[in-house]
Amino acid sequence: xxxxxxxxxxxxxxxxxxxxxxxxxxxxxxxxxxxxxxxxxxxxxxxxxxxxxxxxxxxxxxxxxxxxxxxxxxxxxxxxxxxxxxxxxxxxxxxxxxxxxxxxxxxxxxxxxxxxxxxxxxxxxxxxxxxxxxxxxxxxxxxxxxxxxxxxxxxxxxxxxxxxxxxxxxxxxxxxxxxxxxxxxxxxxxxxxxxxxxxxxxxxxxxxxxxxxxx
Numbered sequence: 058x059x060x061x062x063x064x065x066x067x068x069x070x071x072x073x074x075x076x077x078x079x080x081x082x083x084x085x086x087x088x089x090x091x092x093x094x095x096x097x098x099x100x101x102x103x104x105x106x107x108x109x110x111x112x113x114x115x116x117x118x119x120x121x122x123x124x125x126x127x128x129x130x131x132x133x134x135x136x137x138x139x140x141x142x143x144x145x146x147x148x149x150x151x152x153x154x155x156x157x158x159x160x161x162x163x164x165x166x167x168x169x170x171x172x173x174x175x176x177x178x179x180x181x182x183x184x185x186x187x188x189x190x191x192x193x194x195x196x197x198x199x200x201x202x203x204x205x206x207x208x209x210x211x212x213x214x215x216x217x218x219x220x221x222x223x224x225x226x227x228x229x230x231x232x233x234x235x236x237x238x239x240x241x242x243x244x245x246x247x248x249x250x251x252x253x254x255x256x257x258x259x260x261x262x263x264x265x266x267x268x269x270x271x272x
Contacts, residue, residue: 070098072106084112168193174218194218198226210234 072080076096083092084107093100163169167179169190176193183189198211201223205211209228213220229237 070102077106077110080106081110081112085115086117176218176221194221194226197221197223198228202228212237 080092080096080103083095087095089100089104093103096103163179165179165182169177169179171177177190178193178196179189180191180196181189192211194213195205195211199205205228209230211226211228212234214225214227217225
C-alpha cells in the first residue's frame, strides 16, 4: 500500500540498501503482514526478499509465536522479565495507544455504501458498527420528523435509494414494509394507490386514538 494515497502499488520496485537494513530490523520481531504494511510492499515481495537475504527471527520472537518450541525442562527466555520490548526500531515504530489503522478507521462524517446500495454515514466513534454508522435516509427523515418510532424503518416511496428528498421518505412498521414489498408484482398505479391508502389508514387511526384520549 502507498502510505499517502492508500492505494496498492503496482509494478516491480527494486529494494534499496536502506530498505534492506530496515527489513532486517523489522523481520526480527514483527509478523509478515505488519512488515509488509510498514514497508509499503506486498507480503510476497517481503517474503521473497527475506528468503534472498536469509534473514532470521530472534529466539524471543520464536518463543512468543511458537516458531521455536520450548522443550520440557527448558527455561523460558523471558523468565523474570516484565514488560519486554522488541529491540531495534520496533518501539519507535509501533502503534501508540489509541492509534487507529488508516486502512480501516474512518472519521465521523465519513460515508460508505453497503452492498445493497444503502448510503451510511458515521455519526459516532464507539467501535460498535451498528452504533457508529446510520443510514443517511433515516437521518434525513429524523431531521424533519423527529426520532424514528420504535419498530419502524424508513423506506423510499419511489424505491430509488439515491433519492433522499424528505418527501420521498416514509416511516413504516416492518409488517407494513413486508406488505409493501408484496405488491411489487402489481402495476405502478396500483402500488401508488395502495401506499396512499395505507398512509391514510394510519393517519385515520392516529386521529381516532387522539380523539378517544381527549374524551
